[in-house]
Amino acid sequence: MKKILGMMLLTLLVMPFAYAGDEEHALTDITGVNLQLKAFDHAFAGSIGNSAVWGFLDEASFTSELIVRKYQQTIKATFKKVDNRIGGVITRMDGERTVETNIYVKGINAEQKQIMLSIDNEDVLVTLDNKDFQEGHFLDTTFSATLKGKQVSFNYKGAACFGLAMHFSMMIFGAMAY
Numbered sequence: 001m002k003k004i005l006g007m008m009l010l011t012l013l014v015m016p017f018a019y020a021g022d023e024e025h026a027l028t029d030i031t032g033v034n035l036q037l038k039a040f041d042h043a044f045a046g047s048i049g050n051s052a053v054w055g056f057l058d059e060a061s062f063t064s065e066l067i068v069r070k071y072q073q074t075i076k077a078t079f080k081k082v083d084n085r086i087g088g089v090i091t092r093m094d095g096e097r098t099v100e101t102n103i104y105v106k107g108i109n110a111e112q113k114q115i116m117l118s119i120d121n122e123d124v125l126v127t128l129d130n131k132d133f134q135e136g137h138f139l140d141t142t143f144s145a146t147l148k149g150k151q152v153s154f155n156y157k158g159a160a161c162f163g164l165a166m167h168f169s170m171m172i173f174g175a176m177a178y
Contacts, residue, residue, distance in 0.1 A: 019141065030172070032154035034087055037172075039158055044168070048175045055171040057164055064167040066090065068175055075178075079103065079170045087118075087170060091178050103174040113138075115162075115169050119177045126169045137161050141168060147177050 030037035030044055042057040051070040058064070063080040071092060072176035079088040086102030106123065113128040119143040126145045128139040137159040144153040154172060 001154065018057070026158070028156070028158040030114065030154055030156045030168075032152070035154050035172070035176075037154075039156065042164060042167075044172075051175065053171075053175050055175075057167040059163075062086075062163065064171055066171040068178065070178075077103075077171075077174070079167060079174075086166070089104045090174055092178075101174060103170050103177075105170065108162060108166065110162060116165050117145075117169060119174065122148075124173065124177075126173065128165060132158075135151060138165060141165070143172070145169075145173055152176055166176060 027038060029116040030039050030046070034049045035040045035047070037044045037048070037053070042059060043055065044174050045054045047053065048068075053069075056065050061080070063078060066077045066079070068075045068077075068090070071094070073092050074094045075090060077088050079086065085104050087102070088099050090101040090103070093097050095149050102118070102120055104118045106118050108115050113130070115124060115126040115128070117124040124145050124147060126139050126143055128138055128143060130141040132139040138161075140157055141160060142153055142155045142156070143165070144151065146152070152173070156168065160168065
């Protein structure tokens with residue numbers, strides 16, 4: 001797992017040199033309790049709990065992909081729009097049994113800076129607390145939610161529109177709940 005995490009972090013560390021001077025896509029941090037990620041552009045990599053994780057939002061298709069290395073498995077999930085809803089399923093094997101975590105967006109309240117998710121049919125309200133808002137982007141934002149009765153949060157030091165905030169919420173809180 002250390003090799004995978006090292007390779008993911010190395011990739012993100014090399015990427016800024018390809019785009020030197022591009023302030024919009026500077027390498028930045030996503031941090032929280034048991035959560036240490038590096039973010040660049042619309043991607044992040046690092047650790048959540050004891051898992052190595054990588055996530056990426058493809059703006060062109062508005063689809064995101066999450067890869068988690070946990071339980072001695074490499075687990076991949078795609079979050080996209082299907083039948084008028086956005087979300088996806090994280091699936092892994094537990095012996096002979098398939099374990100699924102379903103994550104979907106139920107709605108967005110832009111005025112209140114909230115994203116309502118459904119994680120395994122449990123409503124999860126994500127609140128955004130940002131230091132600034134410029135050109136349609138939240139800056140230096142704390143994402144907070146209650147997962148399985150426990151308050152969790154992470155701080156993203158970069159710039160995020162509602163679309164990126166929504167996908168990062170699905171991927172990061174999904175990986176936490178998983």
